[in-house]
Amino acid sequence: MTERTLGEWLAYLEQLHPSAIDMGLERSQQVASRMGLGQPAPRVITVTGTNGKGSTCAFVASLLRAQGLNVGVYNSPHLLRYNERVQLNGVEATDAQLCEAFAAVEAGRGDTSLTYFEMGTLAAFWLFQQAKLDAVVLEVGLGGRLDTVNVVDADIALVTSIGVDHAEYLGNTRESVAFEKAGIFRQGKPALCGDLNPPQPLLDKARELACPFFLRGRDFDLGITDQHWQWRGTDAQGQPVELRDLPLLDLPMENAALALQAYLLLGLPWNPSQIVAALQATRVVGRLDRRSFEFDGKRLNLLLDVGHNPHAAEYLARRLASRPPVGKRLAVFGLLADKDLDGVVGELNASVQHWAVAPLDSPRSRPVSELHAGLQNLGASVTSYDSVAAALEGQCAIATSDDEILLFGSFYCVAEALEWLARRSTEEAANGFAG
Secondary structure (H helix, E strand, C coil): CCCCCHHHHHHHHHCCCCCCCCCCCHHHHHHHHHHCCCCCCCEEEEEECCCCHHHHHHHHHHHHHCCCCCEEEECCCCCCCHHHHEEECCEECCHHHHHHHHHHHHHHHCCCCCCHHHHHHHHHHHHHHHHCCCEEEEECCCCCCCCHHHHCCCCEEEECCCCCCCHHHHCCCHHHHHHHHHHHCCCCCCEEECCCCCCHHHHHHHHHCCCCEEEECCCEEEEECCCEEEEEEECCCCCEEEEEEEECCCCCHHHHHHHHHHHHHCCCCCCHHHHHHHHHCCCCCCCCEEEEEEECCEEEEEEEECCCCHHHHHHHHHHHHHCCCCCCEEEEECCECCCCHHHHHHHHHHHCCEEEECCCCCCCECCHHHHHHHHHCCCCCEEECCCHHHHHHHHHHHCCCCCEEEEECCHHHHHHHHHHHHHHHHHHHHHHHHC
16 A cells, blocks of 8 residues: 555544544543553653643643653644644654554554544654653643543643633533543642632542642742742642742743643752743744734734633733733634634723634634624624635734734634745745845
8 A cells, every 4th residue: 555645644534433523532542552552651741721731731841851851742733734733852743753653553443443633642642652752741632531642641630720611522610621621630640730719520539539739829829020920839748949030921821830830740850040941932833922024014013822712812811911012902813613702702802902803714613794793792893804814914904013913713713824924924035035
């Protein structure tokens, strides 16, 4: 058989299982056991939560790599390339590596049917194991208890935040969501929670499993001022540890605080200057991601964020309020049909002077007419477009260099903006070369 390209593998994976999402661990456990993938590295840090998983994973990985450790990171979804999901020491897996990993899982699964996400997750575990890493940081795809990532036992389990999202799979209460997320906890292993008010099922599960439990606001916390932030935590012996006058970060410092507590429990060297450098160097594409670019002779400011639920929108609104632009804030916005439109735009409407709304490049997109009506009901100034790229160009046309364009609402939205920026960059380079 001719070897498949990565694109061919991904197309094959999409039709391999009858349904795209099929919660449960049985199939993945069978294949992982057959392939010996139960422990992809000596240290496993698993991260779940309604929001903040990606940046928390990135902070943990940065802190570990600053100590010279070889670290793998598994994230989902991706923005532009599947390769983004699997990183080895900060470098995306190559097409060839991913193809080899998919072939290994295909050979190992026998007649067991796997979903796209299950195949991808097991392929990442296989790659991590082949690379003989010191640690892996795993982001849960959906929930926790029944997510494929959970076939691996976490040495440290992190829960970033708990809000209602994906209600059709996780239930429509914070309690049901907390129960699912606590499924990544393991007997006697540290469990950390960055939510200031975790629902009872999470606390119950930590107690049931005798997990050393570290809760933000009690065992670790942070304080933020206009110029700096402070952190305090608790080491494995119960002793307090502090970091003062830390430089402010672009990514959520609440997630950095959670990552610091996890790092502290690993018993690795605690060098404040190294820690600060690692935190400052951490970047995540599409999360509080600031860009500037030329448009019709103007230098414009763009802020990209994949936030797509009320919890994320509330956090984004707070960050926007702390850093207002000199001029206006103009939004570009699209949303999937299963998301809470009123909850998302209600949090951010006060921060935005004009909205441009557009459908997403997905059959699950919410119609632009509903976006328009929802914002009009709030008294917002809003214009509709037929694509995210057109909406972005519309806002660029009226923006000045003092304004900020905020583009958010979905991974699809940010992905289309990144593709638009890449096209502009390519065109500018070609024009410059031609000139």
